[in-house]
Amino acid sequence: MDLTERIERRRTRSSRNELVVDRDSLNPAVHLSEPVGREALFEAFLNAIDPLFDRAVPPNTYVWGPKGAGKSAIVTALLSALESEMSGTDPFYTATRGASDHPEVRFVYLNARRARSRFQVYRELLDDLLVESVPERGVSTETLRGRIESVTSKSESILVAVDHLGEPTTVDLADLYSFFESFENLAWIGVGRTPPEELSFPMPEQQISVPAYTHELVDVLTVRGSRGLSHTLDHGHAQRIAEWADGDAHDALAALFVAASTAEADGSTRVRDADVDAGIAAVPTGGVPIGRVLTLSQNEQQVVEQLLALSLDDEVRIEDAAGRIADRTDLTDATVKRLLYELAQFGVLERREVPVGARITGRKPSGVGLNFSAQLFTALTDG
Known part of the structure; x- marks a missing residue:
């Protein structure tokens, strides 16, 4: 944020009487075009792809690090900058046109949480490279592979980043080779x-480790808070959230988002100590990233939304919850039950013991609890 923007924000805030002025800046599922606190790592990424600057294809690279370390933020910012600086402005290929008049370097970002199979990876890759839309069905994986083969053989270089590898529902490193x-x-x-x-x-020739945040996390919260809030985030609040998050920028931003939403709902134009308490309490330790929840299938999201709407979190047996959700949706009881078990297996929900009377013997019934912030999910899905 430059000085002019800071001055303008202070000039206009008194007339708007609101706390949250830019939700995306506080949203942990949204990345800034220039990530905070990760500047030194960009040199390692540029070294990895250095052959591109000599119009050659670089070696493959594996990027790894803990949740909330900023891996996605770095990769998306890098590809966006490279696309802007190195790609041509004309469309790349059409299905009928063949080679472009000026071959160019292209950069593609794929989210493995959305592209969960070979077919979906190929389809999203082609959808980014071609001018016309690519069918979602009625075409074989082999057909898509052939079209990609045709495009890549006539291109100069294409660099594809595939994010979120190796999660319970996503492809892994071995799949990328295949x-x-x-x-x-x-x-x-x-x-x-x-x-x-x-x-x-087998490991790619190059690997880049992205460590968890340390002191930089306070700067992340301060910068994103200054963009997202009408009043500057108190340094003490930023420090407290950062210490609690223990290097996880996702959880830190999730707590800040909930804290700001809580304060705003109470009519406050500043984040207060109690709001920070509420934000921290709302984010489960070791929970799944909210981005993963937002990329669930339509049926999975429907089940999660009904869990929240019916307050079935924790205290209700899975079988009973499935029946009550099925009554409010077009899903069958068996389908809802299966989805509840799968979501628990994938870590989006947690299996938890349901309290029962003293007379019950044998295996105790289980329910499910949310393994993410309900307040954050509701705020983001309700718009």
Whole structure:
């Protein structure tokens, strides 16, 4: 944020009488175009792709680090800047046109939480490279592979970043080798959490480790708070949230978002101590990122929304919760029950013991609890 923007924000805030002025700046699922506190790592990324600047295809790269370390923020910012600086402004290819008059370097970001299979990866990759839309059904995976082969063989270089590898529902590093090995002039960056020594797959030639935040997390909260709030975030509040989050920028921003929303709902134009308490209490330790929840399928999100609407979190057996949710949706009882168990298996929900009377013997019934911030999810999905 430059000085002019800071002055303008202070000039206009008194007339708006609101606390949150830019939700995206506080949203942990949204990344800034220039991530805070990760500037030194950009040099390592630029070194990894250095051959591109000599119009050559770089080696593949594996990027890894803990949740909330800023891996996605770095990769998306890097690709956006590279796309702006190195790609041509004309459309790349059409299905009928073949080679462009001026081959160019292209950069593609894929979210493995949305592209969960070879077909979906190929389709989203083509959708980014081609001018016309790519069918979502009625076309085979092999057909999509052939179209990508045609495009990549006539291109100069294509760099594809695939984010969120190795999660319970996403593709992994080995899949990237299988998906992309036959394509000319294409290199990839795989992004995940698992350290290389814990993987049995062959490792790419290059690896980049992104460590958890330390003191920089206070700066992340301060900068994003200054953009998202009408009044400057108190340094003490930023420090307290950062210490609690223990290097996890996602959880820190989630707590700040809830704190700001709580204060605003109470009519305050500043974040207070009690709001910070509420924000921290609302974010489960070790929970799943809100971005993962927002990329659930339509049926999965419907189940989660009904869990919240009916207040079925924790205290109700899974079987009873499934029946009550099915009554309010077009899903069957069996489908809801299956989805509840799957969401618990994937970590979006947690299996928890349901309190029962003293006479019950044997295995105790279980319910499910949310493994993410309900307040944050509701605020983001309600708009």
